[in-house]
Amino acid sequence: MKILVIGPSWVGDMMMSQSLYRTLKAEHPEAVIDVMAPAWCRPLLSRMPEVNEALAMPLGHGALELGERRRLGKALRGKGYDRAYVLPNSFKSALVPFFADIKTRTGWRGEMRYCLLNDVRVLDKAAFPLMVERYVALAYDKQRIGSAKDLPQPLLWPALVVSAEEKLATAAEFTLSAARPAIGFCPGAEFGPAKRWPHYHYAALAQKLIDDGYQIVLFGSAKDKETGEQILQNLQEESRQHCRNLAGETKLEQAVILLAHCRAVVSNDSGLMHIAAALDRPLVALYGPSSPDFTPPLSDKARVIRLITGYHKVRKGEAEEGYHQSLIDIQPERVRAELASLLGESQENECTS
Numbered sequence: 001m002k003i004l005v006i007g008p009s010w011v012g013d014m015m016m017s018q019s020l021y022r023t024l025k026a027e028h029p030e031a032v033i034d035v036m037a038p039a040w041c042r043p044l045l046s047r048m049p050e051v052n053e054a055l056a057m058p059l060g061h062g063a064l065e066l067g068e069r070r071r072l073g074k075a076l077r078g079k080g081y082d083r084a085y086v087l088p089n090s091f092k093s094a095l096v097p098f099f100a101d102i103k104t105r106t107g108w109r110g111e112m113r114y115c116l117l118n119d120v121r122v123l124d125k126a127a128f129p130l131m132v133e134r135y136v137a138l139a140y141d142k143q144r145i146g147s148a149k150d151l152p153q154p155l156l157w158p159a160l161v162v163s164a165e166e167k168l169a170t171a172a173e174f175t176l177s178a179a180r181p182a183i184g185f186c187p188g189a190e191f192g193p194a195k196r197w198p199h200y201h202y203a204a205l206a207q208k209l210i211d212d213g214y215q216i217v218l219f220g221s222a223k224d225k226e227t228g229e230q231i232l233q234n235l236q237e238e239s240r241q242h243c244r245n246l247a248g249e250t251k252l253e254q255a256v257i258l259l260a261h262c263r264a265v266v267s268n269d270s271g272l273m274h275i276a277a278a279l280d281r282p283l284v285a286l287y288g289p290s291s292p293d294f295t296p297p298l299s300d301k302a303r304v305i306r307l308i309t310g311y312h313k314v315r316k317g318e319a320e321e322g323y324h325q326s327l328i329d330i331q332p333e334r335v336r337a338e339l340a341s342l343l344g345e346s347q348e349n350e351c352t353s
Helices: 011-027 039-045 066-075 092-099 131-137 164-173 199-211 222-233 237-242 252-261 271-278 332-352
Strands: 002-006 032-037 051-056 083-086 104-108 119-121 182-186 215-218 243-245 264-268 283-286 302-305
Touching: 002 011, 002 092, 011 032, 011 039, 011 131, 011 271, 032 039, 039 051, 039 252, 066 092, 083 092, 092 104, 164 252, 182 199, 182 252, 182 271, 199 215, 199 222, 199 237, 199 332, 215 222, 222 243, 237 243, 252 271, 264 271, 264 332, 271 283, 283 332, 302 332
Parallel strands: 002 032, 002 083, 032 051, 083 104, 104 119, 182 215, 182 264, 215 243, 264 283, 283 302
Antiparallel strands: none
16 A cells, blocks of 8 residues: 655644554555655654655645646656545645545545545544544544544554664764763744743753753754853853753754754753654653643653643733743743653663663
């Protein structure tokens, strides 16, 4: 069986989609799975053993470009695809498999897609509360799975593959200290500071960890560079040599490898958080107005800290510098305690394995 998946366009969603690929492989070991997604996804897809090939989707997130999608679909007609799974819910995302004339085209009902999909699933959000459950459910016949309770357990969570050699080589490339174990911080998040733990809390935690003998590695995109510099400047001067601000300095491929190299990770609710979870790193995930009820970190080694309940659609917090009060209220000592517990458990597991 040859399968085409139209993948998501966000880091976190792309990571959770791996659970579908793993499930399809478990159900159909002979399946060949290709994923069409934005070109930036390739470093993630290349580390998913279930994915045969990453096909670049050259069109932007909001572009209809009907003619170009028709061309892309027709170019796939000779590839021998038996099934297609369309993960985004938009009308345009279902066009390429339709134009490719793939026999079975599966997806959840979305924007008027009845003419494009011929295996349409009607979503009961209460029956499938987690995004990962909605992805995995598509792998099964719709008569078999009426709710998340019908899904075989445990779910196959995302699991990226990084070799020990890659970790050592990339850590050396960025001149990380071999004498101090690394703790990764991911202080950025989409949609502004309301989803971010304050930089001064990150700095206070970093100072304690440096005093404990760790080095701190800051991850993020170029727009997180300033936040990283704020964290650095809040450290004691002699401690700054043990904190590296790599925000905007790494490609996604390198960030994935370096996150795998870290002994543990502290992160806001972000795509990098989901990558850290998929790398099986001990992880403390910090939530404020966004909720872990729909897209939590999928890892037994993750601890979520959140002081409020429900979903709050907030793009900018009311506190100083745009932070949300619920994140301000998460104290560094609480995060340090969770981290120490995770590191202790990880060390025990290493000793017994």
